[in-house]
Amino acid sequence: MSNNREVAKLAGVSVATVSRALQKPELVSLKTRNKVLSAIKKLDYRPNLMAAKFRSGKTGNLVVLVPTVANLFFARVISGMQEAAHQKGYSILLCNTFGDPEMEEGYAKMVHTCQADGVIQLRAYNPFPAQDTGGSSTALPMVNACEVLDNTTVPTVTLDNRAAARAMTEHLLQLGHRRIAVVMGPKNSPLTRDRLAGYRDALQEAGIAFDESLLCPGDFTLHSGRKAAGELIERKDSPTAIFCENDEMAMGAIQRLKQSGLRVPEDISVAGFDDIAFAQFSDPPLTTIAQPAEEFGSTAVSLLIDLLEGRIKKAPKVTLPFELVVRSSTGPTSNKETVQ
Amino acid sequence: MSNNREVAKLAGVSVATVSRALQKPELVSLKTRNKVLSAIKKLDYRPNLMAAKFRSGKTGNLVVLVPTVANLFFARVISGMQEAAHQKGYSILLCNTFGDPEMEEGYAKMVHTCQADGVIQLRAYNPFPAQDTGGSSTALPMVNACEVLDNTTVPTVTLDNRAAARAMTEHLLQLGHRRIAVVMGPKNSPLTRDRLAGYRDALQEAGIAFDESLLCPGDFTLHSGRKAAGELIERKDSPTAIFCENDEMAMGAIQRLKQSGLRVPEDISVAGFDDIAFAQFSDPPLTTIAQPAEEFGSTAVSLLIDLLEGRIKKAPKVTLPFELVVRSSTGPTSNKETVQ
Numbered sequence: 027m028s029n030n031r032e033v034a035k036l037a038g039v040s041v042a043t044v045s046r047a048l049q050k051p052e053l054v055s056l057k058t059r060n061k062v063l064s065a066i067k068k069l070d071y072r073p074n075l076m077a078a079k080f081r082s083g084k085t086g087n088l089v090v091l092v093p094t095v096a097n098l099f100f101a102r103v104i105s106g107m108q109e110a111a112h113q114k115g116y117s118i119l120l121c122n123t124f125g126d127p128e129m130e131e132g133y134a135k136m137v138h139t140c141q142a143d144g145v146i147q148l149r150a151y152n153p154f155p156a157q158d159t160g161g162s163s164t165a166l167p168m169v170n171a172c173e174v175l176d177n178t179t180v181p182t183v184t185l186d187n188r189a190a191a192r193a194m195t196e197h198l199l200q201l202g203h204r205r206i207a208v209v210m211g212p213k214n215s216p217l218t219r220d221r222l223a224g225y226r227d228a229l230q231e232a233g234i235a236f237d238e239s240l241l242c243p244g245d246f247t248l249h250s251g252r253k254a255a256g257e258l259i260e261r262k263d264s265p266t267a268i269f270c271e272n273d274e275m276a277m278g279a280i281q282r283l284k285q286s287g288l289r290v291p292e293d294i295s296v297a298g299f300d301d302i303a304f305a306q307f308s309d310p311p312l313t314t315i316a317q318p319a320e321e322f323g324s325t326a327v328s329l330l331i332d333l334l335e336g337r338i339k340k341a342p343k344v345t346l347p348f349e350l351v352v353r354s355s356t357g358p359t360s361n362k363e364t365v366q
Numbered sequence: 367m368s369n370n371r372e373v374a375k376l377a378g379v380s381v382a383t384v385s386r387a388l389q390k391p392e393l394v395s396l397k398t399r400n401k402v403l404s405a406i407k408k409l410d411y412r413p414n415l416m417a418a419k420f421r422s423g424k425t426g427n428l429v430v431l432v433p434t435v436a437n438l439f440f441a442r443v444i445s446g447m448q449e450a451a452h453q454k455g456y457s458i459l460l461c462n463t464f465g466d467p468e469m470e471e472g473y474a475k476m477v478h479t480c481q482a483d484g485v486i487q488l489r490a491y492n493p494f495p496a497q498d499t500g501g502s503s504t505a506l507p508m509v510n511a512c513e514v515l516d517n518t519t520v521p522t523v524t525l526d527n528r529a530a531a532r533a534m535t536e537h538l539l540q541l542g543h544r545r546i547a548v549v550m551g552p553k554n555s556p557l558t559r560d561r562l563a564g565y566r567d568a569l570q571e572a573g574i575a576f577d578e579s580l581l582c583p584g585d586f587t588l589h590s591g592r593k594a595a596g597e598l599i600e601r602k603d604s605p606t607a608i609f610c611e612n613d614e615m616a617m618g619a620i621q622r623l624k625q626s627g628l629r630v631p632e633d634i635s636v637a638g639f640d641d642i643a644f645a646q647f648s649d650p651p652l653t654t655i656a657q658p659a660e661e662f663g664s665t666a667v668s669l670l671i672d673l674l675e676g677r678i679k680k681a682p683k684v685t686l687p688f689e690l691v692v693r694s695s696t697g698p699t700s701n702k703e704t705v706q
Contacts, residue, residue, distance in 0.1 A: 105436060115472065118461070124448070277647055299535070
């Protein structure tokens with residue numbers, strides 16, 4: 027492989043001019059630049075961009091920490107990120123972390139070792155050591171999106187999960203449902219907490235007592251939804267509607283209900299959250315909360331680039347809009363007793 | 367931020383000893399090493415690992431080029447990669463490329479610019495310029511998995527897609543089906559070509575003439591499966607079975623068939639390929655070809671690390687086993703005329 031000395035010789039310019047032509051082309055005349063580029067081509071010279079970028083303190087890489095790419099909501103978020111980054115000349119380095127703090131911290135270190143400029147974290151965990159915050163609200167080269175930290179000092183992009191869950195619960199109440207079960211997400215997730223709060227808000231406004239026994243554990247997988255539905259229908263006072271905190275669990279629940287001979291929604295209504303691609307292919311098609319997933323990704327990328335390029339002073343908190351999408355998996359309750 | 371000179375001063379050792387303690391700790395006494403580490407901690411010194419790794423020619427990063435993470439088969443492959451890499455002390459940098467050659471080439475360049483050691487490509491496209499092959503069978507720091515290049519000189523990990531499609535077609539033939547439609551994958555994909563070849567193999571052995579009009583275009587999405595099924599059932603001589611080249615298309619097809627009042631499998635059988643998590647939650651549960659997706663990922667990672675660490679001489683071609691999984695979406699044909 028050639029070096030920049032040989033390039034300079036062939037182009038008839040100085041080594042410094044070669045560097046300038048590569049790193050700050052705006053400082054070099056078009057004629058000089060073309061001479062350099064033609065020499066580079068002839069010599070098959072590959073400039074050591076890493077060294078160059080290290081000197082300039084920029085790599086153009088954005089690290090994205092995603093708990094699992096096997097989640098169709100995150101897949102859409104990532105797609106939005108990739109497009110926004112590509113447009114702005116940045117590259118996305120996706121890191122599938124299984125939500126493991128050690129792996130997240132390892133990848134976040136790529137910023138300190140000059141392999142990446144910044145981090146987008148899709149989970150409520152700060153992968154940077156505490157001392158890195160340095161007091162300033164925008165000290166960390168990080169944006170937190172989707173599931174966000176409470177009271178964080180970094181820019182965030184999130185949905186009003188509480189309002190969305192409230193809207194879904196109100197939809198079920200309007201259909202006459204009074205015993206509405208909730209299949210929850212992972213225990214310590216702020217999403218679970220906020221969606222549960224929205225459910226309780228709606229019940230309270232409707233004057234219906236909160237019944238903790240209607241809450242079922244779940245982990246956002248198809249299997250956990252199936253399991254929860256199985257437990258719910260074996261109860262004496264089984265619910266007339268099941269609100270699942272994501273679509274996969276709702277689809278798992280629907281399978282279990284149908285296997286028991288129950289009709290959805292005639293005998294029991296099921297609602298999801300996210301509006302993944304499979305939601306409209308579910309049988310029956312799923313009533314759910316649509317999130318602007320791609321916009322989560324593009325907004326997070328734009329904020330991170332603004333942060334890295336010094337255009338952000340105070341960390342913005344962006345809240346994206348949701349939409350209640352009513353399909354056929356929810357309907358009026360057939361349980362006349364429960365209708366007031 | 368501190369530099370290694372300050373660390374050396376505080377630790378009471380030379381700058382060279384600080385470097386050694388960080389990069390070749392086996393050459394330094396435990397006592398010296400502890401002195402250095404304690405000074406590093408006190409000064410909050412962050413060694414420039416990138417520079418260190420550049421000198422050693424290793425980054426520990428493996429670039430993975432994936433056409434789209436919104437594909438549940440790839441999601442499982444990636445999960446297998448991540449686990450294998452983590453065990454061996456490497457990091458996976460996932461690059462969602464949309465199958466765009468320019469993006470793939472951009473990410474592959476990370477190897478030349480010392481940001482990554484090697485590349486795993488999940489699509490039949492060589493992202494390295496031709497001259498990089500250099501004649502040797504293992505000249506490229508690349509492994510090609512899942513959809514692989516023909517006659518490539520790099521290690522490959524693939525499934526015998528032809529044999530798998532043949533097994534599925536034989537299953538449908540055994541059930542009495544004679545008019546079996548195929549909803550294909552993307553046109554130029556070797557997967558499409560090989561699966562179609564396996565379908566033709568089985569027809570030929572059964573003495574059934576190949577009918578090109580039974581082939582429908584598809585692109586591996588739910589929507590394309592739904593569209594293809596709609597077109598197939600409007601034909602006069604509609605098929606009694608539809609073999610979709612992936613599960614998403616099969617699930618899209620099933621929805622369309624049911625909407626037209628057709629029962630699956632009583633009126634028409636539907637088969638998929640991949641065995642994604644949703645396959646067993648489809649209504650009816652999907653007959654499909656199970657691929658060891660996680661093993662694709664872990665094998666590709668192991669091969670790439672063997673290649674990078676000089677343990678591979680001739681590029682291995684690994685073929686992983688498939689399994690025909692018969693669920694309820696396929697059954698005997700009710701069309702008596704077609705049964706011989």
